[in-house]
């Protein structure tokens with residue numbers, strides 16, 4: 095991933111969340127991973143957290159309270175978050191979910207593999223794609239630069 099912005103993971107399953115974390119670590123993705131357990135929490139994070147917006151959202155579809163599709167509908171209706179690419183990362187290979195996700199503007203739809211090696215390969219492709227692709231800058235590049243410097247310092251200290 096090219097920017098120092100966080101990656102937001104909306105995932106209710108602890109094991110799946112750990113698997114994503116493990117894969118990103120193995121792929122040397124340095125972006126902070128922010129994990130939220132349902133759509134409501136993820137939306138709250140987007141709306142209330144100060145600092146850079148995520149460069150990418152990895153979205154599980156089946157979640158309690160607010161599911162992935164409802165979350166997607168909410169953020170795509172909001173000018174502030176519409177440009178953030180969202181990748182559905184789900185166990186559902188249902189056509190209806192795929193169609194609904196693309197209608198609501200997902201950038202990609204990945205079916206989670208139970209095989210870790212295969213899952214890692216999926217995440218590698220996601221990382222490479224979003225490393226190559228140009229992405230929108232923040233409305234305030236100066237602030238972004240400052241936050242980037244800050245996170246570099248943090249990384250150096252840790």
Ligand SMILES: [Mg+2]
Nearest residue numbers: 106154156157
């Ligand atoms: Mg789930």
